Amino acid sequence: MNKIDWDNLGFEINPADKMFIAHYREGRWDDGKIVDYSTIPIYPSAVVINYGQGLFEGMKAYRTEDGRIAMFRPRDNAKRLNNGCRRLCMPELAEDFFLESVKALLIENKEFIPPCGKGDLYIRPILFGSGQMLGVNPADEYTFIIFMSPVGPYFKSGFSGINLEIRDDYHRAPQFGTGGVKAIGNYAASLYPRRVVKENEYDEVIYLDAKTCTYIEEVGSANFFMLKNGVISTPMLGGSILPGITRDSVLTVAQKRFDLIPQERDIRYVEVFSADEVFCTGTAAVLTPILTVSYRGKRHTIGDGKPGGVTRRLYDELKGIQLGARPDDFGWFYEVK
Numbered sequence: 001m002n003k004i005d006w007d008n009l010g011f012e013i014n015p016a017d018k019m020f021i022a023h024y025r026e027g028r029w030d031d032g033k034i035v036d037y038s039t040i041p042i043y044p045s046a047v048v049i050n051y052g053q054g055l056f057e058g059m060k061a062y063r064t065e066d067g068r069i070a071m072f073r074p075r076d077n078a079k080r081l082n083n084g085c086r087r088l089c090m091p092e093l094a095e096d097f098f099l100e101s102v103k104a105l106l107i108e109n110k111e112f113i114p115p116c117g118k119g120d121l122y123i124r125p126i127l128f129g130s131g132q133m134l135g136v137n138p139a140d141e142y143t144f145i146i147f148m149s150p151v152g153p154y155f156k157s158g159f160s161g162i163n164l165e166i167r168d169d170y171h172r173a174p175q176f177g178t179g180g181v182k183a184i185g186n187y188a189a190s191l192y193p194r195r196v197v198k199e200n201e202y203d204e205v206i207y208l209d210a211k212t213c214t215y216i217e218e219v220g221s222a223n224f225f226m227l228k229n230g231v232i233s234t235p236m237l238g239g240s241i242l243p244g245i246t247r248d249s250v251l252t253v254a255q256k257r258f259d260l261i262p263q264e265r266d267i268r269y270v271e272v273f274s275a276d277e278v279f280c281t282g283t284a285a286v287l288t289p290i291l292t293v294s295y296r297g298k299r300h301t302i303g304d305g306k307p308g309g310v311t312r313r314l315y316d317e318l319k320g321i322q323l324g325a326r327p328d329d330f331g332w333f334y335e336v337k
């Protein structure tokens with residue numbers, strides 16, 4: 001293992017030594033195996049390369065303060081991957097096979113889990129059509145790989161926030177498209193809009209619904225939340241929004257631990273300008289405060305333009321549950337031994 005500088009980790013690929021690889025051939029998955037992280041051979045005619053038949057997942061392993069290894073709701077990632085498999089005509093994985101594979105690899109790579117407070121080990125399962133096909137058809141062979149990479153704390157300079165731009169000239173996902181699953185093509189389509197807003201010094205895009213351009217969908221690869229008068233709102237899932245596990249966790253914690261009123265509903269973008277607090281959620285960032293939201297060149301400051309107090313408390317609560325430092329009556333903390 002190469003020496004890792006634990007104090008200077010970013011969100012970059014820094015592959016752990018081992019990866020897991022399994023193949024689906026002749027109608028069944030093999031047991032898979034743990035091998036050295038390396039390149040993989042692939043046919044030029046593989047369906048994933050030609051037609052984008054592929055999915056990914058994103059999860060993390062945490063080192064707790066007392067040195068244990070933990071994950072957060074990993075079975076939900078298995079379920080979400082299988083939902084995606086159905087949408088993309090790929091063979092599903094048994095949930096236990098998924099979990100056992102992640103755990104076995106995690107044990108092999110455990111020296112790549114950063115010490116508590118220095119970051120986490122990001123876990124990236126991918127599943128794709130590796131069989132050959134000329135016409136647009138599902139592949140007859142599939143590959144499932146898990147690789148891992150230590151990543152730094154999302155907030156290098158403390159709990160700072162981001163500045164976003166609402167765009168009505170690019171959409172992430174249409175109704176009845178593939179926005180509700182982690183299909184790789186969704187992210188290829190988001191590269192250009194992201195480049196456009198970055199050129200204007202915004203951190204990310206806020207997408208509107210593709211049908212009416214009226215309602216908030218989500219933020220690049222994170223779910224959107226707003227707080228107003230004790231009500232915590234997030235766009236309701238309708239197939240175009242990715243059902244984030246962090247999103248679900250925040251809705252639950254907000255209601256059960258903070259007495260906030262959770263609402264999954266249509267949120268008009270104009271409502272956001274007068275919100276008390278706005279933030280986005282995902283495995284990488286947990287909760288990221290949104291300080292300003294711009295639309296058609298006009299910048300709207302949320303609250304006093306600083307990370308919100310409720311956002312901060314929700315972040316601490318969720319992070320505490322993930323690290324086993326706060327009570328978890330939801331069954332989310334998942335220790336790996």
Ligand SMILES: *Cc1c(COP(=O)(O)O)cnc(C)c1O
Nearest residue numbers: 221222223242244245246282283
């Ligand atoms: C992965 C992802 C999220 C966040 O999901 P989590 O399960 O919370 O990590 C949100 N939106 C998109 C588009 C995503 O790809």
